[in-house]
Amino acid sequence: MSAFDDLMGFTRETRALGAIMGRLNWDQETMMPKGAAEQRGEEFEALENVLHTRKSDPRLGDWLSSIDPSSLDAVSQAQLRHIRRSYERAVKIPARLAAELAKVTSMAQGVWAEARARDDFAHFAPMFEQVVALRREEAAALQQGTDHDLWDALHQDYEPGSSGAELDAMFGALRPRLVALRDKIMGADQPKGLTGTFDEAKQMALTTALAANFGYDFARGRIDKAVHPFSSGSGQDVRITTRTNPEDPFNSIYSTIHEVGHACYEQNINGDYLLTPLGEGVSMGVHESQSRIYENQLGRSRAFTEYLFGQMRDSFGDIGIDSAEGFYAAVNRVLPGYIRTESDEVQYNLHVLLRFDLERQIIGGDLEIADLPAAWDARFEADFGVKVDKISNGCLQDVHWPVGLFGYFPTYSLGNVYAGCLHQALRADVPDLDSALVKGDTAPATAWLAEHLQQFGGLREPRDTIVHACGFEPTEAPLLEYLEAKFAGIYGF
């Protein structure tokens, strides 16, 4: 056995344990009896300890220093790059800090939920300050020996190779045109929405059929109900969840197509990479590009919604809309609202850009937690034209910051930008895509994505993954052009 084989064997075992952790999370959200929470907490902690210890195991350092990368093929070099990055980051974090972060962020989630329910920012502020202080301390540790600023240092966990400065340039170009587009839409007549109630068993049947439409492989996955939709797992066992609301079938349909995008990325990665660092989606941004292109550019397209309109009428009878054109407009309505997760293609990125700017200031030390609500509200009014009415509709709405997820939010918008680029390249390669989509056949699109992007998993760096698939450097332009054309069509300006 060479050092590289030993390293890969150890890594494979760590990844298998990580897959178990993912399944335990899935179980908690779908199957776990209510009374098992305390015991489950101890189970998580025990497995987390095992994983944490393995990530900074000194043998990793020995193997890494004894391997000559130039003796390896390209795939092995890519494996090594992932392992080295993970190890070098892991050993920078003192055990004391890791333990404190785990403890404080776990407590913070409960306090945040209370504060949000009571609309009481002061209740969460002291805990929030602790979370930020610990994450800044972590950022300072991770920053050592790199040219990252504090926010960049955290951001690397979600989007390796990306930087706040690059994103700032991209988002700076995105924001004014989105604000302008939003203004135009709000000045136009709103299309009609669905009416009626929608049987939940029929929603599940339709949703399951749509997952198959989009290429989800049920032999290596399953769909269950959960409070929040999510996709979980890699390789041979990639499960998704959905929820149903009798008033709003689009919630189940589009959250499922979104999660199917995530899941198909994982399912379509080269099987040779199973349980290796290359065997999962390469970054949050690239992952989001897949979920978003499935959900939006394909799922909310004029062609596919024509197919879906027929499916909806077959399932539910009269849905209060009598043309495919009207249905397309109903799917794509842009309505005022405070909540990111309830947002649409146009406003979603404005929600994210707001968080991106504020969290860079927070982690950079330029914005105190005490000043956050005012900064949030001012920015919201500037971009959305309305005042935030309460803190649960403002800076306490998302769980991310309370549990310490700084550096994560912008990957959502980066994913949308990447989806815009991929969509442009896809349409150029497959000009008659709509003739398939209108029949509910997504295969020409999903096969293109599998071939040009998904199969490679972590082989290339995130941005290079997109460049390889598109054949050009990603910019915000394709997304903007797509959105402006689409919504001008729907809203008639």
Add this chain to the structure above:
Amino acid sequence: MSAFDDLMGFTRETRALGAIMGRLNWDQETMMPKGAAEQRGEEFEALENVLHTRKSDPRLGDWLSSIDPSSLDAVSQAQLRHIRRSYERAVKIPARLAAELAKVTSMAQGVWAEARARDDFAHFAPMFEQVVALRREEAAALQQGTDHDLWDALHQDYEPGSSGAELDAMFGALRPRLVALRDKIMGADQPKGLTGTFDEAKQMALTTALAANFGYDFARGRIDKAVHPFSSGSGQDVRITTRTNPEDPFNSIYSTIHEVGHACYEQNINGDYLLTPLGEGVSMGVHESQSRIYENQLGRSRAFTEYLFGQMRDSFGDIGIDSAEGFYAAVNRVLPGYIRTESDEVQYNLHVLLRFDLERQIIGGDLEIADLPAAWDARFEADFGVKVDKISNGCLQDVHWPVGLFGYFPTYSLGNVYAGCLHQALRADVPDLDSALVKGDTAPATAWLAEHLQQFGGLREPRDTIVHACGFEPTEAPLLEYLEAKFAGIYGF
């Protein structure tokens, strides 16, 4: 922190990881997508490696040697006893042997399944010999420093403190009276069985209601379908599975009540013992006493079957039987058959005793694998009065030996003997039990079992657990008297 606290902390973490392993097994049998088998194999192996390493971790030896048991209270002493026994056994097994056993028994399962399907003993014999040789080697290692014979050494994993010689005396008294009882029954008229087909959804509804009747706590458990019924987990998360057969509702009903017995034992253990060695059923034999008393002495009693008769008619209408007396006889029919798992209260122990005698000879080195089929068939004919027609109805019927489970089988009959003793003590303490059972109310019985036995978990040694509950030394007499009286009544002799 004292050495005892450190030891308990480490042990608690190991047990939490063990609970995850149990849940992973449950998932494989109930939820796992078909295509995930290969990946799941690696996940099991990774977690098994972690658990194996922890069981013989040298820190355990250090802590154990630095703790003075006399400084501890009785509960802590019991914890220590379990931990010491587990550690002392773990360090006796060389890593090479453990790895070989894991590999060979895993391969053997597949080869056995082929051999059984083809009725070809020779196909499995070479692998069978390897399994036996490795388990004998393990037994020789475990035997060191004890007065156990080879079979006893293996048996300790399932029934600590029990021995082949004691069981031999007990089973020697059991066998002739069971053979005689079986003969009498086969000479009598058979009662009528159920007729009709039984809707599977209604079976699940009835089965779920029966689980609640027997005190199963759904807030800390759940019931799902699986190919084989089983109970899984301890403490706050104890799940059971069942199966339905449209021709045979008793299969689902009685396998569920059986698993509920196992599950209630786990659920009713003192909550202070959660994730400690005392926090699970103390042995296979004591566990089986709970499943069997729920299933047989309670579930197949004249009083409870009267309640069940009403439930069956409410669920399914005409079931081909029109009296509670006739239904009681149908539930308890004794029919000829080769297969242990399809057997009844009378013949079940004869199946087990056959295996007990043969496996002691195999592990003792007194019976060659080549001679096993002939030995099996001769014994079967002696006890059951019929010749075995094919090897899949003979010594290849069970998976236990092929995967190396020697020393396990007799715990089934020991459990039945213990159930007989517990039933005698229960009836003495709760003389009007039947007046509750006839209304479907098992609470007087299950509360008695929880109070006298289940709550204590691993506090006392297995046999002492029974003595404490019954107030007398266990023997085979109560079981025999119960069976002879019950079946004389049903078959009219």
